[in-house]
Amino acid sequence: MLAIDPDASNDGSCACTGSVGGTCCKEQPQEQQEQEIVKNEIESLKIIYSSLTGTAKTFGEELKRQLLAAEKNITIKELELVDITEYDNDDLLTETSVCVFLLSTYNVEGPLDWFTKWLRDIRYDWRVDRLALQKLRYAVCGLGDSAYGDEFNVASQQIDKWLGQLGATRIYPLGSCDKNADQKAQFDEWARQFINELHDKQSLEFSPAKIEYGSDGEEEDEEDTEESSNNKEIDVDGSGDEMLDVEDMGKMAGKLKAAKANRAREEQEFETAQAKAKRSIGTDEGVVKKANQPRAMVSPMLHKNLTKQGYKIVGTHSGVKICRWTKSALRGRGFCYKHSFYGIQSHLCMETTPSLACANKCVFCWRHHTNPVGTKWRWQVDDPKFILDGAMENHYKMIKQLKGVPGVKADRFQEAFTIRHCALSLVGEPIFYPHINEFVKLLHEHNISSFLVTNAQFPDKIAEMELVTQLYVSIDAGTREGLKKIDRPLFRDFWERFLDSLEALADKGQRTVYRLTLVKDHNTEELDNYVELVRRGRPSFIEVKGVTYCGYSGASNLTMANVPYHHEVVDFCQKLCDKLGNGYELAAEHAHSCSILIAKSDFKINGEWHTHIDYNKFFELIKSGEPFTDMDYVAKTPDWAVYGAEAGGFDPEETRFYRKNRKAEAAAEAAKTAATVAAEKAAAIASA
Numbered sequence: 001m002l003a004i005d006p007d008a009s010n011d012g013s014c015a016c017t018g019s020v021g022g023t024c025c026k027e028q029p030q031e032q033q034e035q036e037i038v039k040n041e042i043e044s045l046k047i048i049y050s051s052l053t054g055t056a057k058t059f060g061e062e063l064k065r066q067l068l069a070a071e072k073n074i075t076i077k078e079l080e081l082v083d084i085t086e087y088d089n090d091d092l093l094t095e096t097s098v099c100v101f102l103l104s105t106y107n108v109e110g111p112l113d114w115f116t117k118w119l120r121d122i123r124y125d126w127r128v129d130r131l132a133l134q135k136l137r138y139a140v141c142g143l144g145d146s147a148y149g150d151e152f153n154v155a156s157q158q159i160d161k162w163l164g165q166l167g168a169t170r171i172y173p174l175g176s177c178d179k180n181a182d183q184k185a186q187f188d189e190w191a192r193q194f195i196n197e198l199h200d201k202q203s204l205e206f207s208p209a210k211i212e213y214g215s216d217g218e219e220e221d222e223e224d225t226e227e228s229s230n231n232k233e234i235d236v237d238g239s240g241d242e243m244l245d246v247e248d249m250g251k252m253a254g255k256l257k258a259a260k261a262n263r264a265r266e267e268q269e270f271e272t273a274q275a276k277a278k279r280s281i282g283t284d285e286g287v288v289k290k291a292n293q294p295r296a297m298v299s300p301m302l303h304k305n306l307t308k309q310g311y312k313i314v315g316t317h318s319g320v321k322i323c324r325w326t327k328s329a330l331r332g333r334g335f336c337y338k339h340s341f342y343g344i345q346s347h348l349c350m351e352t353t354p355s356l357a358c359a360n361k362c363v364f365c366w367r368h369h370t371n372p373v374g375t376k377w378r379w380q381v382d383d384p385k386f387i388l389d390g391a392m393e394n395h396y397k398m399i400k401q402l403k404g405v406p407g408v409k410a411d412r413f414q415e416a417f418t419i420r421h422c423a424l425s426l427v428g429e430p431i432f433y434p435h436i437n438e439f440v441k442l443l444h445e446h447n448i449s450s451f452l453v454t455n456a457q458f459p460d461k462i463a464e465m466e467l468v469t470q471l472y473v474s475i476d477a478g479t480r481e482g483l484k485k486i487d488r489p490l491f492r493d494f495w496e497r498f499l500d501s502l503e504a505l506a507d508k509g510q511r512t513v514y515r516l517t518l519v520k521d522h523n524t525e526e527l528d529n530y531v532e533l534v535r536r537g538r539p540s541f542i543e544v545k546g547v548t549y550c551g552y553s554g555a556s557n558l559t560m561a562n563v564p565y566h567h568e569v570v571d572f573c574q575k576l577c578d579k580l581g582n583g584y585e586l587a588a589e590h591a592h593s594c595s596i597l598i599a600k601s602d603f604k605i606n607g608e609w610h611t612h613i614d615y616n617k618f619f620e621l622i623k624s625g626e627p628f629t630d631m632d633y634v635a636k637t638p639d640w641a642v643y644g645a646e647a648g649g650f651d652p653e654e655t656r657f658y659r660k661n662r663k664a665e666a667a668a669e670a671a672k673t674a675a676t677v678a679a680e681k682a683a684a685i686a687s688a
């Protein structure tokens with residue numbers, strides 16, 4: 001946890017150029033500074049290459065030279081360059097060296113065939129332990145030619161996947177070098193970043209990356225892709241169902257143990273962070289000093305609960321989590337709807353909140369009966385810089401753990417270490433945090449855009465709010481009764497607060513959005529109420545999303561019949577626009593998650609939609625200090641994202657991925673996004 005160390009002197013004389021999350025080295029905790037200067041020692045590293053015409057061998061020699069040149073930071077006691085045809089495959093089962101594979105692909109007989117066949121055999125032989133290669137730490141870089149289309153670099157992809165499936169720890173994502181492009185430059189970049197990664201001692205730890213991300217109920221990063229789960233050799237009973245054999249039970253027990261150990265470590269870190277946050281109170285970090293210091297918002301019990309759900313807690317009242325779209329983007333499998341609507345790339349996005357507490361007990365958020373509530377802030381207040389540093393550090397840590405997940409693209413993995421967007425929309429009410437304005441300013445100083453979502457219970461706070469890139473209001477219902485049932489607000493005058501918030505939004509003169517969830521046969525009939533609410537707040541955009549169903553029963557009487565088809569969402573949006581008159585139109589869509597973007601017609605410039613954002617322009621405008629409007633930082637919506645385009649809002653550069661053996665998977669894909677939240681929201685709407 002990157003905490004402000006009150007003991008660190010900061011006299012401005014530091015000449016450091018390196019930084020963590022934009023933080024001067026002097027502001028880093030002592031142990032972190034020490035960690036960075038410790039030289040990493042590696043007992044043994046093998047560069048294993050497979051080459052027919054010599055390229056992979058030359059690259060191997062180059063890598064060896066670069067590793068030797070990096071001796072200031074890494075000591076490798078034994079460094080070998082090995083031709084794969086000379087490597088004894090069985091040695092891999094007991095291999096303790098770090099192995100870097102540089103492998104060229106041939107669709108004809110080649111030097112890699114023997115190794116590939118051997119690895120494939122042990123991968124699919126049910127008698128072989130699924131953790132047979134657990135002692136191995138490895139990285140693969142493929143050499144091929146994109147002119148071979150679907151066969152481009154397939155050998156390296158398969159080997160990278162099978163090694164992982166056999167329990168080996170991937171210490172850096174798969175590289176892919178193309179003879180059809182600048183293959184050498186691509187390799188140099190991969191090698192440079194791989195060596196950088198080796199500087200970090202932790203990079204060589206055996207990491208159970210997948211466990212961390214299975215615990216939050218979201219999509220688990222499965223290794224059994226279409227191809228492997230198709231394989232009858234492992235589908236012993238032919239049912240397609242996953243079988244848990246003795247080895248798998250052992251593996252599962254190991255996973256649970258590792259997850260538990262991780263959580264224990266995090267709890268320990270939390271206590272230390274809390275102690276540090278306490279110490280920082282009253283320092284010049286801008287924390288409110290009080291004689292009788294109020295208590296922390298996140299109690300140890302709440303911390304435990306939230307950690308189990310995959311949150312990382314920062315300080316005493318903030319949280320950060322990796323969303324499933326960030327993972328999906330890292331693997332080139334598509335971005336969230338905000339990519340189609342506003343040009344956000346999900347692997348550059350951090351989802352966080354500076355306040356886990358809120359003034360509502362929304363049914364879709366309150367299911368764990370844990371989140372703190374209040375109409376007034378009555379907890380300790382952490383410093384905004386402390387929160388941002390902590391959120392970024394935790395976000396990067398979570399990204400780092402994903403490097404071992406199959407399919408993670410090396411370029412995206414690297415890009416993900418520069419956060420460009422912040423979704424202030426996790427749980428809680430970000431606007432509740434007393435220093436929200438300073439927090440948002442800090443984001444902009446880091447060139448991070450701000451997408452802030454509020455539940456519309458604090459109209460004064462909305463009025464006082466600094467400019468953000470996009471300001472959202474959740475419109476959970478169209479009537480007083482509906483809102484009461486769904487949001488279960490603490491304020492008696494919740495409806496008046498809600499309406500006043502919408503009016504405050506209208507006065508902002510900035511880029512604003514209503515977020516609306518649609519449930520068939522329930523709020524689809526409430527058109528007139530929504531028209532009234534839109535007229536009141538005059539948002540720049542209205543995001544309409546069909547409710548999704550994940551089979552969650554709860555107190556819900558929601559069935560699949562309540563889940564609208566994409567064309568029904570379109571129909572609703574069309575009717576809403578018709579009723580609103582000429583001012584609004586359907587602008588963009590993301591059919592993948594049943595979402596439509598309605599925009600004010602002003603955003604259609606010379607017949608072309610401009611719902612995207614020119615982020616650099618936004619930062620320029622913010623830094624200029626001059627007043628500006630929502631029209632000053634628009635960018636053109638790409639053709640594939642415009643409503644009605646054939647691609648349905650799915651970026652053609654991405655690979656659409658459907659998991660196997662789950663027929664409902666494609667239909668339920670979107671359900672994983674809003675899953676329980678939306679189902680419970682729907683239940684409440686239904687009973688409203």
Ligand SMILES: Cc1cc2nc3c(=O)[nH]c(=O)nc-3n(C[C@H](O)[C@H](O)[C@H](O)COP(=O)(O)O)c2cc1C
Pocket residue numbers: 050051052053054055056057104105106107108143144145146148151152153154179
């Ligand atoms: C006969 C032949 C078949 C090839 N087949 C593939 C292929 O299926 N997929 C691919 O990505 N590249 C293919 N390539 C391209 C090579 O993998 C690429 O040129 C690579 O850089 C060669 O590395 P090397 O010099 O280490 O052998 C092929 C090249 C040749 C000459």
Ligand code: SF4
Pocket residue numbers: 323324325326336337338344345346347349350351423
């Ligand atoms: S905007 Fe939301 S869903 Fe999209 S990547 Fe960011 S956190 Fe994930």
